Amino acid sequence: MFRKLSISSRLLLGLLLPIIICLILNVVHILPWISTLILIPIALFWYGMTHFLFLKRMTFIAGRLRDTTQGEADLTQRLPVINGDEIGGFSRDFNIFIAQLHNIVFELKNVSGESEIIGDQLAQKTEDISHSIETVVKQMILLKNNSQLLDDKVFSAKGAINGINSSIQVVVDNIDDQSTSVEESSAAVEELISSINNISNISSSKAESVNSLLKVVKIGEDNMSATVDSIKSISSSAGVISELIQVINSVAGQTNILAMNAAIEAAHAGEFGKGFGVVADEIRKLAEATTNNAQDIAKNLNEIIDNIHEAAELTEKTDKSIQKMTEGIGDVADSMTEITSSMSEMSAGTMEMTTALSSLVSITAEVKNSSNQIVEQSGTIDSSMDEITGLSSQNNISIGEINNEIEQINERIELVQDLGRDNVSNLGIIEKDIKRFRIIDTSEMKSSDNQPLIKWNIKEKEIPPRPDNPGQYPEDDERHWYDFEYSGWNVQKIKPIPSPADGTTGKRIICLQPGDHPHFKGHARGMKQMTDALGMELEILTGDWTAELQAKQVDIARKEKPDMIVLIPADAEASTKWLKQLHRDRIPVITSNSAPTEEGFQYTLGHTGVDNWGSHRMLAKKMAETMNYEGGFCIALRNAKSSMDISRTWAVKTELKKIAPKIECLEVMETGLEENDNRNSAIKWIEKYGSKLKAIQCIDATVPLAGMVKAMEEKNREDILVFGSGQNSFNIDYLKKGKIPCVIWESAESEGALTVQIAVDWFNGLDVRPLRYLENKLITTDIADQYYPTQW
Numbered sequence: 001m002f003r004k005l006s007i008s009s010r011l012l013l014g015l016l017l018p019i020i021i022c023l024i025l026n027v028v029h030i031l032p033w034i035s036t037l038i039l040i041p042i043a044l045f046w047y048g049m050t051h052f053l054f055l056k057r058m059t060f061i062a063g064r065l066r067d068t069t070q071g072e073a074d075l076t077q078r079l080p081v082i083n084g085d086e087i088g089g090f091s092r093d094f095n096i097f098i099a100q101l102h103n104i105v106f107e108l109k110n111v112s113g114e115s116e117i118i119g120d121q122l123a124q125k126t127e128d129i130s131h132s133i134e135t136v137v138k139q140m141i142l143l144k145n146n147s148q149l150l151d152d153k154v155f156s157a158k159g160a161i162n163g164i165n166s167s168i169q170v171v172v173d174n175i176d177d178q179s180t181s182v183e184e185s186s187a188a189v190e191e192l193i194s195s196i197n198n199i200s201n202i203s204s205s206k207a208e209s210v211n212s213l214l215k216v217v218k219i220g221e222d223n224m225s226a227t228v229d230s231i232k233s234i235s236s237s238a239g240v241i242s243e244l245i246q247v248i249n250s251v252a253g254q255t256n257i258l259a260m261n262a263a264i265e266a267a268h269a270g271e272f273g274k275g276f277g278v279v280a281d282e283i284r285k286l287a288e289a290t291t292n293n294a295q296d297i298a299k300n301l302n303e304i305i306d307n308i309h310e311a312a313e314l315t316e317k318t319d320k321s322i323q324k325m326t327e328g329i330g331d332v333a334d335s336m337t338e339i340t341s342s343m344s345e346m347s348a349g350t351m352e353m354t355t356a357l358s359s360l361v362s363i364t365a366e367v368k369n370s371s372n373q374i375v376e377q378s379g380t381i382d383s384s385m386d387e388i389t390g391l392s393s394q395n396n397i398s399i400g401e402i403n404n405e406i407e408q409i410n411e412r413i414e415l416v417q418d419l420g421r422d423n424v425s426n427l428g429i430i431e432k433d434i435k436r437f438r439i440i441d442t443s444e445m446k447s448s449d450n451q452p453l454i455k456w457n458i459k460e461k462e463i464p465p466r467p468d469n470p471g472q473y474p475e476d477d478e479r480h481w482y483d484f485e486y487s488g489w490n491v492q493k494i495k496p497i498p499s500p501a502d503g504t505t506g507k508r509i510i511c512l513q514p515g516d517h518p519h520f521k522g523h524a525r526g527m528k529q530m531t532d533a534l535g536m537e538l539e540i541l542t543g544d545w546t547a548e549l550q551a552k553q554v555d556i557a558r559k560e561k562p563d564m565i566v567l568i569p570a571d572a573e574a575s576t577k578w579l580k581q582l583h584r585d586r587i588p589v590i591t592s593n594s595a596p597t598e599e600g601f602q603y604t605l606g607h608t609g610v611d612n613w614g615s616h617r618m619l620a621k622k623m624a625e626t627m628n629y630e631g632g633f634c635i636a637l638r639n640a641k642s643s644m645d646i647s648r649t650w651a652v653k654t655e656l657k658k659i660a661p662k663i664e665c666l667e668v669m670e671t672g673l674e675e676n677d678n679r680n681s682a683i684k685w686i687e688k689y690g691s692k693l694k695a696i697q698c699i700d701a702t703v704p705l706a707g708m709v710k711a712m713e714e715k716n717r718e719d720i721l722v723f724g725s726g727q728n729s730f731n732i733d734y735l736k737k738g739k740i741p742c743v744i745w746e747s748a749e750s751e752g753a754l755t756v757q758i759a760v761d762w763f764n765g766l767d768v769r770p771l772r773y774l775e776n777k778l779i780t781t782d783i784a785d786q787y788y789p790t791q792w
Helices: 007-027 033-069 086-435 478-487 518-533 547-560 572-584 614-624 643-659 675-690 703-714 728-738 747-763 781-786
Strands: 510-515 537-542 562-566 589-592 606-609 631-637 662-671 695-698 722-724 740-742 772-773 776-779
Touching: 007 518, 033 086, 033 510, 478 614, 478 643, 510 518, 510 547, 510 675, 510 772, 518 537, 518 562, 518 747, 518 776, 562 572, 562 747, 572 589, 589 747, 606 747, 614 643, 614 722, 614 740, 631 675, 643 662, 643 695, 662 675, 675 703, 695 703, 703 728, 722 740, 722 772, 728 740, 728 776, 728 781, 747 772, 776 781
Parallel strands: 510 537, 510 562, 562 589, 589 606, 606 772, 631 662, 631 695, 695 722
Antiparallel strands: 740 776
């Protein structure tokens, strides 16, 4: 109670209390008045002692103020805030002021450093620009001279164009005459082609007739040859007939002799020879008739034979004539064939001539049109030349003006250079003044991946307006998850624990991690680097991934009553109870990595970690791009109840639904943290979905990612894209080898350092942002070498 009184109240109470006691005792006659004389010195002594203590505290404060304001100006010093009196209030306000000043000097130092770099770059750029302007001035002078030369050339060209116009007009007239001649020649050739076609047709018809006649003549020739042979045979037979007639005549003569002999014998026989005499007489008559007939036959046969011989001679002559006629007709047929062929060739040639003439007519027409267009264009060129002349004159004027402007620019550049030099000089003065202040510069700290441990000018996340009733939207709509993604931003804190505002020195922080994981080891290293630099103590308690053990660790931490607890919840729902307990104990809590529930946020100072929603929306865009906006993918979870797994899963699914509706989420599965389990899960997906599977999102980018990559290699399906979160020795190495397309930058050390930075702000009495996230960025193959895979 006494400590809550102000210093003036304490002084007045120390002075009046003995006097009041003395007066009361005197009134009741317990002490005589002489006692008052004794108590008054005691009161005065009390007042003097109190005043002396006040002066002692003030002297201590004055000494700290001198340390802060004189010499090096140590902004790391803080006044002790012992009581809630005026001095305690003054000390607290002073500490907050010094903390704010520390941050201002810290930012000024970083701005000064960056400004110096920018100033050097600006000086270099202005010098480059100055050289470029000198070059431009030279070029402009050359351009002006060339412009004048262009004027002269334009004037000459204009005269040449007039001459060209005249020549073109002559060409156009000649082309008109040529066109007329070509058209007449084309008509004559067409008539010639018509005549040739008629002759060719007639020749073809006659050739067919001659060929038919040749066939008939050849048949007559063959028949005539047979006739000649027959007549020769008949002629030969006529000689035989003549011989037969001679035999007949001989027989008839002998018969006649025999008849005469018979008649003689019949006469000798007398009466008995009359009948024989008659026969003999008849035989004689027959013999005479036979002789006469034989003579007639012989005569006729001789005439026939003579006629046969004449026919044979005529036939032979006719045969020879027919042979000659056949040869002549064959020659005529061959000639007709040659004529027909020549006519066909001539017809084809004349057709080509017609085609050529038609083409020539067309070309002539085109040339004529082109010539007319040339005449028109020449007129346009002539007009353009006039315009060019005018533009050239204007160009010369503009060039002169540009030269003037360039000279002014050059002067301004020189002024900028002077200002840049002045700026560098001023920055030097500022830097010199800043160096007078002693601060803890965390911006120079590096994580083991060669990146800044703390980014002092990180851009804050933009928060969109909350949609009405987000739960009404389907799960694959990003609005459904609004309260999850932006939980903690607009939460009203319940009875915030006030900051002691007495700095970080000697403060003790206990960090409760959910389990043993390389990421949390990196997180602890980042915290340790910061707490060591700021004079704080750090204790790490590691769980077994169960809410039960972490609850016990919370109880242990509550009993130890540290200055701050950093909680990485193993279970978001269960953590709400723990946060309430710690708040009742007035132990400040910062959550990190895994976010608590919306209710849990009410009992925290703030939350730090990776913006899983934002970074994985960025990852989804990269997935869509590399998958060509189609195909299927699977998601391998670590813990489906974890807020991290929820955010990383639905950030990707909702973003892909929005930007790549053809991409389908085939399956979501808890695959655990073992390499072989993840390998087997990936193999099952490959066998189940085949070519439809184009990508796998691995929530944990450590050992599980290694199992996924191994499955791709074993099944010869390295065409499947594997995406992981957070850079480490696994995925940075895979990235450099081309096994994975990209990695989300999630520095565990930076996450841990950022957590301590919030604690520092609170210990110094500064405003604490409800949420602070790491920067969202992707590491791709082309920049992988900038990141060392030594973090874990």
